[in-house]
Amino acid sequence: QKEVEQDPGPLSVPEGAIVSLNCTYSNSAFQYFMWYRQYSRKGPELLMYTYSSGNKEDGRFTAQVDKSSKYISLFIRDSQPSDSATYLCAMSVGKLIFGQGTELSVKP
């Protein structure tokens, strides 16, 4: 079993839709949770950072952590074509452990 599981997609949605991206993990030692966005042929860009259970909102993005279920989510509201990218969840325990990444396509 991988430490972090993430559905690779691809996920295709129409512009304006609400997108839900999810990861599950098995290691209770993970304390810090991140979401990165990676455009094709670019380095990952940090989107959201959380360290406790609950929700954190930043503009159209909401990160949700449920430590009891070992489950994290990223919600994107009013999705735009510019949101088309690969989204990677990552968890920190000294080093970052990444999910496989979900490829998202937002169609105009």
Add this chain to the structure above:
Amino acid sequence: GAVVSQHPSRVICKSGTSVKIECRSLDFQATTMFWYRQFPKKSLMLMATSNEGSKATYEQGVEKDKFLINHASLTLSTLTVTSAHPEDSSFYICSAGGSLAGEYGTQYFGPGTRLLVL
């Protein structure tokens, strides 16, 4: 967020030559830098962790004599792919970590270097 640069952005070399990739943290001091490799449509694979002034720690299966890492200052780490072969062709990405604005455990990534070995 913090800015990390990488140079070159892409490089093409002949088999058997060595290639050096530089990673710089531009607006903060990075005590720890990381080197990743990424294959198309795959996640990032951590190759090694480097701490300023000490030897790098390599992940299992990564040849330390082939992928030489030097972290000589708090803003610069280099990865040298020695005697490169076509199977070393990949996207190499560095990151820098540190306690920035309380975001402990996070890393900021460079734009990546695409290496093609002919």
